[in-house]
Amino acid sequence: MDAIFLQFLNGLDKGGAYALIALGLTLVFGTLGVVNFAHGALFMLGAFCAVTLRKILTMQKVVLDEENLTAWGTPTEIRTTYVETWFGDFGTQLVNYSVPLAILLAIPVMLVVGVVMERGLIKHFYRRPHAEQILVTFGLAIVLQEIIKHYFGANPIPQPMPSNLAGAADIGVMMGMDPNIIVYPWWRLVYFAFSVIVIGAVFAFLQFTTFGMVVRAGMADRETVGLIGIDIDKRFTAMFGLAAVVAGVAGVMYTPLLPPDYHLGMDFLVLTFVVVVVGGMGSLPGAVLAGFMLGILQSFASMTEIKAIIPGIDQIIIYLVAVIILLVRPRGLLGRKGVMES
Amino acid sequence: MNFQGIFSMSRKDLTTLVIFSIVVLALPIWLQPFGAAYPDLMQKFAIFGILAIGFNILFGLTGYLSFGHAAFLGVGSYTAVWTFKLFSMNPIPALIFAVILSGLFALLIGYVSLRRSGIYFSILTLAFAQMSYNLAYSVLTPITNGETGLQLEAGDPRVLDSMFVAEEAGLPVSNFFGIEMSGIPGFYFCAIFLILGFFITQRIFASPFGMMLRGIKSNQTRMNYTGFNTRPYTLTAFVISGMYAGLAGGLMAVTDPLAGAERMQWTASGEIVLMTILGGVGTLVGPVIGAWLIKYFENIFSSFNESVLHNLFGFLPDGVEGFVVELTSMFVGEGWHLTLGLVFVLVVTFLPGGMMEGYRRITTLFTGGGGDGDKKAKADDTQTQPAE
Numbered sequence: 001m002d003a004i005f006l007q008f009l010n011g012l013d014k015g016g017a018y019a020l021i022a023l024g025l026t027l028v029f030g031t032l033g034v035v036n037f038a039h040g041a042l043f044m045l046g047a048f049c050a051v052t053l054r055k056i057l058t059m060q061k062v063v064l065d066e067e068n069l070t071a072w073g074t075p076t077e078i079r080t081t082y083v084e085t086w087f088g089d090f091g092t093q094l095v096n097y098s099v100p101l102a103i104l105l106a107i108p109v110m111l112v113v114g115v116v117m118e119r120g121l122i123k124h125f126y127r128r129p130h131a132e133q134i135l136v137t138f139g140l141a142i143v144l145q146e147i148i149k150h151y152f153g154a155n156p157i158p159q160p161m162p163s164n165l166a167g168a169a170d171i172g173v174m175m176g177m178d179p180n181i182i183v184y185p186w187w188r189l190v191y192f193a194f195s196v197i198v199i200g201a202v203f204a205f206l207q208f209t210t211f212g213m214v215v216r217a218g219m220a221d222r223e224t225v226g227l228i229g230i231d232i233d234k235r236f237t238a239m240f241g242l243a244a245v246v247a248g249v250a251g252v253m254y255t256p257l258l259p260p261d262y263h264l265g266m267d268f269l270v271l272t273f274v275v276v277v278v279g280g281m282g283s284l285p286g287a288v289l290a291g292f293m294l295g296i297l298q299s300f301a302s303m304t305e306i307k308a309i310i311p312g313i314d315q316i317i318i319y320l321v322a323v324i325i326l327l328v329r330p331r332g333l334l335g336r337k338g339v340m341e342s
Numbered sequence: 343m344n345f346q347g348i349f350s351m352s353r354k355d356l357t358t359l360v361i362f363s364i365v366v367l368a369l370p371i372w373l374q375p376f377g378a379a380y381p382d383l384m385q386k387f388a389i390f391g392i393l394a395i396g397f398n399i400l401f402g403l404t405g406y407l408s409f410g411h412a413a414f415l416g417v418g419s420y421t422a423v424w425t426f427k428l429f430s431m432n433p434i435p436a437l438i439f440a441v442i443l444s445g446l447f448a449l450l451i452g453y454v455s456l457r458r459s460g461i462y463f464s465i466l467t468l469a470f471a472q473m474s475y476n477l478a479y480s481v482l483t484p485i486t487n488g489e490t491g492l493q494l495e496a497g498d499p500r501v502l503d504s505m506f507v508a509e510e511a512g513l514p515v516s517n518f519f520g521i522e523m524s525g526i527p528g529f530y531f532c533a534i535f536l537i538l539g540f541f542i543t544q545r546i547f548a549s550p551f552g553m554m555l556r557g558i559k560s561n562q563t564r565m566n567y568t569g570f571n572t573r574p575y576t577l578t579a580f581v582i583s584g585m586y587a588g589l590a591g592g593l594m595a596v597t598d599p600l601a602g603a604e605r606m607q608w609t610a611s612g613e614i615v616l617m618t619i620l621g622g623v624g625t626l627v628g629p630v631i632g633a634w635l636i637k638y639f640e641n642i643f644s645s646f647n648e649s650v651l652h653n654l655f656g657f658l659p660d661g662v663e664g665f666v667v668e669l670t671s672m673f674v675g676e677g678w679h680l681t682l683g684l685v686f687v688l689v690v691t692f693l694p695g696g697m698m699e700g701y702r703r704i705t706t707l708f709t710g711g712g713g714d715g716d717k718k719a720k721a722d723d724t725q726t727q728p729a730e
Contacts, residue, residue: 035461121687121691124691128694130461131405131407132690132694134407134461134464135407135615135619135686135690136687136690136691138612138615139616139683139684139686139687139690140683141683142612142679142680142682142683143680143683143684143687146677146679146680146683147672147680149676149677150672150676150677150680154676266609270468270469270472270608273465273468274465274469277462277465281461311481312476312477312480312481312482315473315476315477315479315480316473316476316477319470319472320473322465322466322469323454323469323470326457326458326462326465326466327454327457330458330462
């Protein structure tokens with residue numbers, strides 16, 4: 001029982017990441033009808049926003065101390081971080097919380113990236129076949145990841161989480177069990193909570209604001225909304241920006257769990273595509289549901305007991321589910337009837 | 343089909359075939375001025391040519407975009423290396439097994455994937471390829487040798503070889519009845535398969551079967567309404583194209599007896615798509631040209647490094663030189679993929695028909711386009727506004 005609960009928890013953070021990326025992917029597909037293979041790259045760009053912010057915050061001033069020589073006879077270097085000299089303890093805290101703070105950097109950056117991407121390239125592909133959309137966004141993804149590789153190198157760059165969230169929570173005790181049965185890293189819980197909040201915010205935005213209502217109307221019937229005199233294209237562009245922001249902040253918060261490198265986006269992209277297909281192309285609740293479901297499923301499949309029965313199942317479970325879903329129920333779990341069903 | 347039937351080609355096809363063969367066989371000569379006439383690269387030219395031609399049979403004729411073709415390439419390579427290990431260093435049995443096994447594999451994947459079309463088909467093939475890749479890295483390690491890759495070993499049985507030839511010291515090289523499959527002979531061996539592959543593709547393009555596939559591409563629903571069951575046709579195309587990929591994978595193992603799982607990764611599938619698009623989807627020679635261009639520039643660009651660039655831009659004033667070198671170094675050497683990605687985006691945006699469409703546009707431009715009015719109008723139609 002405990003083991004099962006633990007695996008369930010283990011799946012939540014990865015599921016959260018899948019859900020967030022899949023949400024953006026679905027949003028773009030639902031509004032603009034574009035299959036965006038560069039969406040994983042946006043996740044990766046978000047992660048590198050965190051890397052950049054930390055680099056800026058930890059910039060150091062090097063003073064050579066001629067009095068004290070090191071064992072090699074060179075002057076000792078005294079390194080002081082700028083922020084710490086300027087702000088003292090507050091500066092130390094800034095560095096400590098660099099990952100969550102990076103969200104503030106990622107939001108404007110990703111918004112700009114998203115809007116530029118949509119206006120600059122993707123808008124020319126609305127009326128072209130899906131195959132060409134896939135191809136051009138695939139090319140774009142390569143370009144983005146290679147630019148990142150050029151500036152940040154090919155190796156993963158670990159990002160520490162805030163020190164007071166670095167430990168593990170003893171959830172078992174909270175639930176009245178003995179200590180040390182269910183121990184779970186704090187940051188994963190934070191990531192799960194964060195993904196739930198972001199998903200909730202996106203849904204609330206679509207459901208309760210006029211802007212969101214217009215967008216939903218546009219998703220249902222683009223032409224009629226256009227005929228009423230609403231510039232639906234502008235709103236859809238904004239939705240692309242929103243999708244980019246969601247993917248970006250998802251990437252920022254994921255950095256302590258997985259050191260980002262330039263092909264992080266590609267690794268996640270294939271999986272999220274599968275998630276979107278399982279959830280139902282164009283269905284937002286479907287994307288979220290399938291994201292968490294597949295995350296949890298993957299975590300269960302990596303249990304040693306299950307791997308003993310079916311070796312290698314943890315590597316392929318997600319793809320296997322996708323194949324079964326596509327063959328049995330092609331519109332996905334919550335997909336609308338007739339959407340891409342042929 | 344009788345003997346005469348096979349060779350009853352139209353005069354145009356025959357000319358194309360002859361010219362193509364001459365161009366391929368003369369590669370070592372006409373590549374000299376480009377500095378690309380060394381065997382390793384030319385072997386790649388031939389192998390990736392086969393791969394792209396095969397992919398084009400599926401994507402070019404039926405319009406089904408497979409993102410998992412690298413899986414067949416990998417299966418071909420593994421099979422060939424295993425044949426070397428178990429039976430003989432002669433490439434022929436290795437290739438036969440590689441083609442058969444990858445064909446069976448394609449039959450399995452195609453049977454499932456072709457139940458869906460459009461983007462769903464792409465994602466299904468992608469899922470299958472990723473599955474194979476992940477399995478090759480993990481559970482199938484006894485067969486694939488995981489991250490190290492499958493290699494020849496001194497202790498391999500090689501049942502057939504050991505019957506006829508005395509065991510020599512060191513690792514054997516694949517040889518075609520005594521001719522070692524490396525260097526120039528290796529290239530000609532691959533080139534013959536490329537020409538053969540090209541010939542078969544030509545026949546498919548000209549056959550009723552090819553017409554059927556094109557019909558599926560332009561309007562599958564209408565084909566269904568006319569009473570055709572399209573699935574066997576697309577499945578056949580899928581299997582043939584998988585066999586081409588298996589052949590290419592087998593040839594890779596023949597020229598260099600080593601198979602690794604990274605050959606099956608989906609970026610490798612992406613590269614195949616890229617070659618085909620760059621050259622021209624649905625045309626006969628386009629994919630080959632695409633494959634050659636990419637392999638050639640990969641070779642040139644990735645060999646550049648900072649010192650080469652400094653020499654190249656040495657004539658510029660110092661400050662400007664530093665800047666130019668910094669800028670260009672992004673696109674060469676390690677950054678070759680950036681160039682590739684950019685070229686790809688530009689080609690898909692402005693020239694979806696690839697090099698072949700570019701060629702056609704230029705010729706219509708010079709001949710005034712008389713009588714081609716319709717075609718030209720259509721070309722303008724598909725053209726989009728500039729991206730910037």
